[in-house]
Amino acid sequence: MKVYISSTPDFEQDKLKDVLDTLNLTSGVLKFVQSSPLTNKQLGLIDNSYKSIKGDEILSFNQLFEICEWYRTNLDIDDDSFVVIITNMNIADEWFSAFRGKNIFIDGKNWNHFTKKDSKFGIAYQVIENIFQSLINLNIEGDLDELIHQKAIGCINDYCDDKEEITLKLMTAHICPKCMERANRMITDQSLIIHIKNSLKTIRNVYELEGENFEDNLPSVTISEEGKVLIGNLDLELKDVHQALYIFFLNKTEGVEKDKVHESVEIIYKIYEYVKGKSAMMKPIASVFGFKVRNKKFVEREWTNDQLSSNRSKIKKVIEEKLGVSFLKYYNIDYIKTKEAELFKINLSKDKIIDNTNLNDLAEN
Structure with missing residues (x-):
């Protein structure tokens, strides 16, 4: 033709x-x-x-x-x-x-x-x-x-x-x-x-x-007041657990050591509560990191049950389907190995992240 x-x-x-x-x-x-x-x-x-x-x-x-x-x-x-x-x-x-x-x-x-x-x-x-x-x-x-x-x-x-x-x-x-x-x-x-x-x-x-x-021309990531994650005007439509994880890493632009992410389980649960609302339960977040829940606390972590890797893969799949493979290096939760540490991080500068919530403050408390 x-x-x-x-x-x-x-x-x-x-x-x-x-x-x-x-x-x-x-x-x-x-x-x-x-x-x-x-x-x-x-x-x-x-x-x-x-x-x-x-x-x-x-x-x-x-x-x-x-x-x-x-x-x-x-x-x-x-x-x-x-x-x-x-x-x-x-x-x-x-x-x-x-x-x-x-x-x-x-x-x-x-x-x-x-x-x-x-x-x-x-x-x-x-x-x-x-x-x-x-x-x-x-x-x-x-x-x-x-x-x-x-x-x-x-x-x-x-x-x-x-x-x-x-x-x-x-x-x-x-x-x-x-x-x-x-x-x-x-x-x-x-x-x-x-x-x-x-x-x-x-x-x-x-x-x-x-x-x-x-x-410089990359669309910014916006966390809406409702806790939704948008790239430009595009709603990623992440599941609530995945939104909580993604928002956590957006607020940690310096990255988080691979073996220490589970130490932030309480912070991630606070974000999950914000996103999910009153119906939020501890178990979905506990299962990501291999914890049990007892008396409203995360206890007895079994690292072999850690599901962070599979959850990262699911988030990656959504980003690839929504934006294409070229955007993964900017918006995915990447694994980065340096001489000092092994990190998980999103490769965006802070000026590309617009947070319309108080979730960053929650994460620091």
């Missing part, structure tokens, strides 16, 4: 080549072709007013798709191929991009502001995103499709009303289970799905490698 990518005269051709080069890093059934750019004369043939559009003028979806369709017709591009037009013209409703059938337009400006890096990453991502959405018949005009996530969860179909949220889905390279379910129903050629998923990962990987500010 061919994807012809062109631009309006105001978009630089060297940037267009960078976008194509980024997309062609991934091999597969989608063939990305750099097509000749539109000229001012051609824009005038579509509508004479397009020749002299002022910087503050806004083009509607219909106008932009008119340009796409004119381009398809005049270059005799077949109906099975995609046409992508990148433009620096102002787009109605400040959308990053949109599609109608197999015609796609993409905003070519301001990407370095939102992603803090070269615009080629955001634009290349939008190409893949719109191809995917077109193939699954996502409704983006009129009543929005139920698969469009108004609240960002790090999925390709996040709405991103807050433009800063684009970085989250770019870095997760994720398609959520519900969106994948439709993709598997609508896209009969599995090689297309594979190419799309691989492209998202490739864009994410080269984005991460370019420059040194990937970590």
